[in-house]
Amino acid sequence: MLIKIPFASACKESDVTPESIYLSRRAVLGASLAGFAFSALPSWAQAADPSRYPDVEAGKPPGWFSDKLTSTKWQAVTVQNEAITPFKDATHYNNFYEFGTDKGDPAQNAGSLKTEPWTVVIDGEVAKPGRYALEDFMKPYQLEERIYRLRCVEAWSMVIPWMGFPIAALLKQVEPTAKAKYIRFETLQDPKTMPGQRSGFALIDWPYVEGLRLDEAMNPLAILAVGMYGRELPNQNGAPLRLVVPWKYGFKSVKSIVRISLVSEQPKTTWQSISANEYGFYANVNPTVDHPRWTQARERRLPSGLFSPNIRPTEMFNGYGEQVASLYTGMDLRKDY
Numbered sequence: 001m002l003i004k005i006p007f008a009s010a011c012k013e014s015d016v017t018p019e020s021i022y023l024s025r026r027a028v029l030g031a032s033l034a035g036f037a038f039s040a041l042p043s044w045a046q047a048a049d050p051s052r053y054p055d056v057e058a059g060k061p062p063g064w065f066s067d068k069l070t071s072t073k074w075q076a077v078t079v080q081n082e083a084i085t086p087f088k089d090a091t092h093y094n095n096f097y098e099f100g101t102d103k104g105d106p107a108q109n110a111g112s113l114k115t116e117p118w119t120v121v122i123d124g125e126v127a128k129p130g131r132y133a134l135e136d137f138m139k140p141y142q143l144e145e146r147i148y149r150l151r152c153v154e155a156w157s158m159v160i161p162w163m164g165f166p167i168a169a170l171l172k173q174v175e176p177t178a179k180a181k182y183i184r185f186e187t188l189q190d191p192k193t194m195p196g197q198r199s200g201f202a203l204i205d206w207p208y209v210e211g212l213r214l215d216e217a218m219n220p221l222a223i224l225a226v227g228m229y230g231r232e233l234p235n236q237n238g239a240p241l242r243l244v245v246p247w248k249y250g251f252k253s254v255k256s257i258v259r260i261s262l263v264s265e266q267p268k269t270t271w272q273s274i275s276a277n278e279y280g281f282y283a284n285v286n287p288t289v290d291h292p293r294w295t296q297a298r299e300r301r302l303p304s305g306l307f308s309p310n311i312r313p314t315e316m317f318n319g320y321g322e323q324v325a326s327l328y329t330g331m332d333l334r335k336d337y
């Protein structure tokens with residue numbers, strides 16, 4: 001992963017967000033406590049509001065997704081005083097190597113991904129393994145909107161309103177055995193529809209694999225997402241099901257998941273296999289541990305440009321330390337990066 005960081009300069013959030021979104025966001029964010037609030041919002045903020053994201057491109061939601069919108073808990077978690085990244089940037093500046101290595105490739109090529117029907121397999125150390133059509137897999141879960149920072153290891157960041165449900169709720173359903181210590185996620189492998197898997201780009205040993213320690217997966221912030229900006233996930237963002245762990249670098253957030261396995265050993269992950277000294281298993285956002293080829297002390301908040309590069313200091317655990325730091329008590333995060 002290569003990056004370029006331009007010079008720092010000040011950039012107000014009102015410079016990068018349409019005024020209508022900026023003003024309505026300010027009103028809502030004023031209602032959240034300490035930048036992090038589970039529910040407890042005024043009732044108007046709970047209702048589905050199609051005008052909340054006026055720049056969103058309409059999708060073609062499957063029936064099960066539309067059915068869940070009325071019970072969705074909007075703005076269940078928010079960030080304070082930070083503008084939501086415009087939809088256009090979140091969907092046209094992507095990493096999804098199955099569709100090419102340039103940031104614009106996934107938007108251009110991911111139309112070939114077939115997300116219906118979609119099957120999810122649950123296996124390994126669980127009392128209730130299974131193979132589910134996605135609409136059946138999703139039945140037990142209420143959707144929540146989670147507005148999170150996303151920090152890529154390449155030192156750019158965004159703020160994205162995801163829609164999903166806590167992994168803890170899935171684990172309750174499938175009942176991990178006493179031997180389950182980690183959870184492993186696998187992306188679809190289908191060279192017919194994923195041009196990156198047929199290209200000569202041989203660095204990645206497909207399928208893309210990621211993993212979490214079980215207690216990390218149980219943290220209330222860790223979710224499986226099926227939507228963003230009030231609609232189903234666009235293909236380039238990992239439709240129809242992806243992981244989101246906001247305190248970790250973005251490469252942990254594996255896209256287009258087809259298999260979830262509970263395992264006793266730490267799974268070998270894709271980026272670790274490519275370059276273990278650059279990309280660790282934990283991959284917690286940490287401004288004090290640099291990537292061997294660049295600093296992690298700062299990040300570029302998108303959208304950014306030559307005249308407003310929008311550089312900001314990186315926050316420990318991407319600003320979620322209060323919720324997750326205790327997971328790593330006693331660990332040396334320089335060694336376990």
Ligand code: MTE
Nearest residue numbers: 094095096097152187208250251253254255
């Ligand atoms: N998942 C798969 N299957 N393939 C990928 O190439 N890239 C990762 C992650 N998930 C990737 C993936 C990286 S490096 C990042 S930063 C995020 O997806 C980017 O998510 P976004 O494109 O929705 O912003």
